[in-house]
Amino acid sequence: MKVPRAQDNTSEEIISKRVSLLKAMGIDLPHTTHYRFDPSCTQGNIENFIGVAQVPLGLAGPIRINGEFAKGDFLVPLATSEGTLVASYSRGMKAISEAGGCSARIHADFFMVPYMFQFKKPEEAAQFTQWCEEHSQEIARVMEGTTQHGKFHGMKLENVPLGILIEFEMQTGDAMGANMVVVAAHTATEWIAENAPNIDRRDCHLVDMGKKAVASRRTRGFGKNVTAEVRLSEDVLREVFRTTASDWMRLYRAVQQHWSVSGAQGQQCMFANGLAALFIACGQDVGYLPEATCGSLLASELPDGGLHVTAEIPCLVVGTVGGGCTLPTQKECLQILGCEGSGKARKFAEIAAGVALAGELSVLSSSTAREFVDAHQRLGRKNPP
């Protein structure tokens, strides 16, 4: 049992060999093989292509966003198989829109790749740090020489027990940026290894690729550091959510206390739901979901009976060009948001923050109003439990 491969690995022929292999094992793929694009468009996205996973798409919204980049009312495509999710987010979006929209804001925007350089002697480490600081402009040039779109953003050196940690940072334009910065950082370390004194290449290590919650990135951010916030009046709370600010805050404080008591890494309810659905619909790298969930939901009661709620996502790694953004359905979903192509990544990030905020408002409100379980009974059921 071996997966058939060929030089041209997306030809009809080789794909059909792979499908036949499964067929021979008794597995038919009528749905998986039902797509209408030329498989060669998946080059750079996948190896050993056999077809497509089809995830149901629902249309949520509209949500009004008053961001710096995203301005207006947006219908939001969400890909999920979890019943209730689209309905619940839509309700949150309705509340936000009736409140006049949420504001949204990018606080920081860069991708980072860390390398560790190890040394036999402390003096060598100290010399190395000095050398790097003296050559930072050349290193910036080397990094920028590997890319048309990326801009050098910084180079942070830390003296850690095992050597010198260098965090290579770039602004990645509208690309999500992982590949771009890995190549730039790799090229920079090659250049450093050739030019700096005392470097043994075997002691120079790429030490992290993200795809996990990391506490030290929480303050500065990673990818887009973005927030969305809204003021909901007493009326909106009552009419959309059948709740009051004081009931909402009572629940919020209990939930907040539970985050502390249980050691929750993200102090939010379910950023992961809406962001996963948005990521899948819009061709984002779903592997970056864990860091996207390490933010916080902040809420306070207003003197007039309303609520002020902020969703903070410090580590949102997204893009609108390259990667999965070029694939057929993904492109269509980005078009729905007006986020296809260049110049749209920050707009997309602001919309994502609005979506996350909508979900938090809705889930806490439905729980307050004791409707959470009923909604799931009604919408989220495939079979008898």
Next chain:
Amino acid sequence: MKVPRAQDNTSEEIISKRVSLLKAMGIDLPHTTHYRFDPSCTQGNIENFIGVAQVPLGLAGPIRINGEFAKGDFLVPLATSEGTLVASYSRGMKAISEAGGCSARIHADFFMVPYMFQFKKPEEAAQFTQWCEEHSQEIARVMEGTTQHGKFHGMKLENVPLGILIEFEMQTGDAMGANMVVVAAHTATEWIAENAPNIDRRDCHLVDMGKKAVASRRTRGFGKNVTAEVRLSEDVLREVFRTTASDWMRLYRAVQQHWSVSGAQGQQCMFANGLAALFIACGQDVGYLPEATCGSLLASELPDGGLHVTAEIPCLVVGTVGGGCTLPTQKECLQILGCEGSGKARKFAEIAAGVALAGELSVLSSSTAREFVDAHQRLGRKNPP
């Protein structure tokens, strides 16, 4: 701008109204609307259905797994748009298979829903705890009465500052179980509120729904607590990965130190990549990816020049019935793994652990052999950077 809805919300008519709305905004959806199933099969999975997100599927493997439930060689469908991912996991699977397979094991298996009960006076909390302990069998019966497949697994009471925290636990059979346990726990709290003394329903709160890394679940697990481990010989390391145990361990220790220094929540490289791709392919709830990444990668050098590596995933929330498992392409992918339907959830969890292990082996090895960047240049590129 309002999303059209109807009583029968998956009829051709209402779907086409939604698609027309987008059309009127200038957005065509030729790919999104290209599927060959009856949309009514998505009821319970999505609201406001407009079509499908098509995520490229690649075939990785085979991987040999010597688990308690998964035994044999498996081809693994992975849905992703990140180039290199399938190739990299395949290489790790090859090493595992050449080593005779990885063992895999389920350490715990239950889903949990926490409720907080608040009281005005400490005495009331103490009485309540005693009351719950005296009535635990009745509570178990109430919970089990809401489901055909779930079994009561336990009820943990903790005295926390704001009141009594009850963690309602169930074994959920082959269902992922969130809905099942939410309904059971909700029904139990309704019963408790009716029967126990001094309960004000407004002070009884559902305080967490998961979808995030939570430290307190790390020890006991949540969903499936599963590990996969393998011994790779010197030969396999050299032939498959062009590396040695000592080079591998040098890198591993640098990376491990970086996990400490940076405060990484999961002490692993990229569980998120393979698990996201497997979740999307096989109809799992991708919102549970954050907790799936809070495990560890453990490695030690063997006296004979080999390596012993373990991937530990304490909080893997997966299922093989209900939810997204019933959808057309998702069902086909579960069939590829021999994991469709009843009696397969633990088998699926063991395979997932094997997949995660394969990815870790591969990414660290390619980095050791300085092939990581080359591979991404070759396979993971859509456009000039």
Next chain:
Amino acid sequence: MKVPRAQDNTSEEIISKRVSLLKAMGIDLPHTTHYRFDPSCTQGNIENFIGVAQVPLGLAGPIRINGEFAKGDFLVPLATSEGTLVASYSRGMKAISEAGGCSARIHADFFMVPYMFQFKKPEEAAQFTQWCEEHSQEIARVMEGTTQHGKFHGMKLENVPLGILIEFEMQTGDAMGANMVVVAAHTATEWIAENAPNIDRRDCHLVDMGKKAVASRRTRGFGKNVTAEVRLSEDVLREVFRTTASDWMRLYRAVQQHWSVSGAQGQQCMFANGLAALFIACGQDVGYLPEATCGSLLASELPDGGLHVTAEIPCLVVGTVGGGCTLPTQKECLQILGCEGSGKARKFAEIAAGVALAGELSVLSSSTAREFVDAHQRLGRKNPP
């Protein structure tokens, strides 16, 4: 250079040999050797005794506590060399007392020692778990047989990747309990190793002794899980602290946000200050300070312009018999609190929680009123900066 030791290691003769060794190195110890007790009373507390560290003691309070065990007004001895600390805590105690006192409450009370048992084969681990559950009463008897005061509290078994983790729990009466439970758990593991099948003693490890913040202990607690809470009226806030609830909450929310953003382990300002000073004064094991700081400060504004504030200390390891409690000045300090000897440990824990609460109120208030720096300039200065 070797520290002189003898069979009777607290005789005048051997102490004076050690002091002479330092004298010969040019170091006089007129203050360190100035004490009026028989050094033999330090047996069991220290080895190689040379004298005493003299830490200044200040008298704070009184603080009114309405606990279950601590009831009334308490003067509190605090040992510290940090100027302002006693004054600041006293101010917080004044506010609490004027508010009619803080309530205090013990939520849990046990000490725990974890052992890891490793096995070659999964079946052995499963058998072992079953065996332990069947023999839990005998294990409880073995543990209780090693102590006059400790009571078996529970034995938690978890199936972890490397084997079976057993957490041996005891209620330790008025002793802090580390030694008691280590001996009991050790004896239990010896008994288990003799009687259970398939145990290799080299694969049975004591894996933690505390003395650090541990997330998994946050929910259940460790030692005393205790809270203190108070309602401060608008008048008390103005008169004692020259602040208002809304100014206080504005600062609190900024600080709370910083705890999230910076990844603070304890969501409190400075429990460590007051607890360190109380621990040193009263003969507690200061090594348990890190876990004592992993609690939270919770605050909310009241409709009448007041504040409700709770200090939560889930892992407070303290005692009133044994260890340092028997030493001369330590005994005197425990007497000041009415906490000397048997039956006083929970009372002591409630007072400690009140002290921690007082410090939080004071530091946030002084910062709100912009008096924090002035106070430190006035009271906390030894020399020109």
Next chain:
Amino acid sequence: MKVPRAQDNTSEEIISKRVSLLKAMGIDLPHTTHYRFDPSCTQGNIENFIGVAQVPLGLAGPIRINGEFAKGDFLVPLATSEGTLVASYSRGMKAISEAGGCSARIHADFFMVPYMFQFKKPEEAAQFTQWCEEHSQEIARVMEGTTQHGKFHGMKLENVPLGILIEFEMQTGDAMGANMVVVAAHTATEWIAENAPNIDRRDCHLVDMGKKAVASRRTRGFGKNVTAEVRLSEDVLREVFRTTASDWMRLYRAVQQHWSVSGAQGQQCMFANGLAALFIACGQDVGYLPEATCGSLLASELPDGGLHVTAEIPCLVVGTVGGGCTLPTQKECLQILGCEGSGKARKFAEIAAGVALAGELSVLSSSTAREFVDAHQRLGRKNPP
């Protein structure tokens, strides 16, 4: 019941009034009041002085340290009431010395105080950041103008959801530095508030004072970022510790796994024990113990049967001038270490790291050799358990 205070709050008269108050309550303080220094020397260290807490001092060592600042053999004064502690650390020191000493190294050295500036509008925050960057030299001058010894080390600005976070950093010479940097940062914020546009002083908050483990400080360090490391040969392991590298590593891996599984904040066994004892003896601020425990213990087996072990303490806040360093016994203890006064803080930090390393070696070895419990039975017992 009111604690007597006076203008001259350390006069014999006022102290004796306080002691009399306790006497009237039936509490005698013969030991607490037994000291031979003039109480006025405690001004700036304590308020409402009543006497001294006398903590037993033991002499550990010698330990050989090959640091940049600490070079040679050191006897180490440890103040504790926990039996076995001095003996255990002495054994670790013996092993280190027989191995030729541990190396030690300072990686970073600065104290930091964070302020949050909040703004009504995003534009104001952006302007403010730019303004601060343009005026950084003036801010540095303002900070340095408040102190004779502190040097400006940096000013880090982060754009966080609630506003702009400024971390004011200083090198504090031989002072621990908290007061120094609080005053400098406070003065800087006053200057900023006067000169920068759009600042409302009520929206400028001091948001942290340390005294807790904080993840974001783990990478860069706080206070002294210091490590100590040693290579122990097979012979030293056998002769001093009656263990072997492979037994030691087996235990270490189990313990390390438990750190992961339990969510331990510091991946070390008991830094807190030795550091608390050293802090109390030498007049350090014990409130900084929690951050001192968030480091790691790193170990690997050497090909020749030896061990390489590193103790890493990224956040060690210590000093040798000011604060408690000027007190009588504290000064004597600093003299024992050759660390009294100016120019000694880094030397002290290197010794502290060596002490922490010694403790880790000893506790893991005694546990490996199954002597841990016996030692505690023999040395750490006051009474029948």
